[in-house]
Amino acid sequence: MEVVILQGSKQIGQLVADAIEALLRRKPTAVLGLATGSSPLPVYDELAARHQRDGLDFSNAHAFALDEYVGLDHGHPESYREVIRREFTSRVNIAEGNVHTPDGAAADLPAACSAYEEAMRAAGGVDLQLLGVGTDGHIGFNEPGSSLASRTRIKTLIEQTRRDNARFFGSLAEVPHHVVTQGLGTILEARHVVLIATGAQKAPAVRDFVEGPVAAICPASVLQFHPHATILVDEAAASSLKLADFYRHTYDHKPAWQGL
Incomplete structure (x- = not known):
């Protein structure tokens, strides 16, 4: 595990964009793992700027989202399918059919989870996975207590996570209780994992997963x-x-x- 301490989110965004640009130039068909939330936004802004300014090409790349709420329509503004489209993929030239998100609206959710795992395998696996981390140490929506070997599956959100995400909705009552998320075992299969954490509120989680024991109580560990x-x-x-x-x-x- 390499820990890089920088002055702020702009510098972090530029450094991660450098890594993604180098990956795409080396492997135009690269598979990117996309996260939502505030942490990756400087990366997406920088990549979009490089696409517009320098012609950074995403046309042969694929992308897989980490997670999705259960029960939101595909067009809901806070569904992660829509958030990723709005914040990143609509701003570059990646093909719409090459952008994949878990189907939280599927009639058969376990089957949809299995299909998502198979789609990642069929694409050759994730080359670079972006991650944020929750204040309780969760990555994706793998809440404390998650199996360290878990695969894509349905999870129940703890109330702290729902409160943290309520700012994106009209009220806490509108935040779904369930999600579909890549598992910790799934995330570990990415060839390169890049986790971004900014702000003092993330300091305890960063300390715990970087320097503490590997334990289910802190999934990022x-x-x-x-x-x-x-x-x-x-x-x-x-x-x-x-x-x-x-x-x-x-x-x-x-x-x-x-x-x-």
Whole structure:
């Protein structure tokens, strides 16, 4: 696990965009794992700018979303299918048919979960997975207590997560109680995982999953098992890390050829 501490979200967005641009130029058919929430927005803004300014090409790429609410219509403005379209995929030239989200409106949700896993396998697996992290350490919608080997499945949201997401809805009552999410075992199969965390409210979670034990109570801690996990945090989110100075020293002296 590599921890990179930067000044703010703009610098983080640029660095992640550099990694994605390098991936696309090396492998135009790359499979991207997309997250929602506020953490990846600077990345999406930077990628859209590079597409418009420099012609960064997404035409042969594929994308798979991490999760989706259960029970929202596909056109609902807060469905993750719509959020990803609005925040990113409509701003670049990725083919609509190459953008996949779990089907939270399926009549047979377990079958839809299995189909989503198969679609990722058929596409060759995720090359780079973007992640945020919740204040309780969840990634995707794998809440505390999730199996570290879990696959795409239905999950019940804890009330803290519903409260955290209520700002996107008219009220807490409108936030669904259930979601479909990639599992922790599914996320671990991505070739490169890039997690972004900013703000002081994320500092305890960052401390727990980076420097604490691997445990189901902090789902993001499973990334300690990943062979290529990059954790990008701002100074506020890094404020509780005991080894922050070491992480800064390591990154400052990292060989340029290593990349992210």
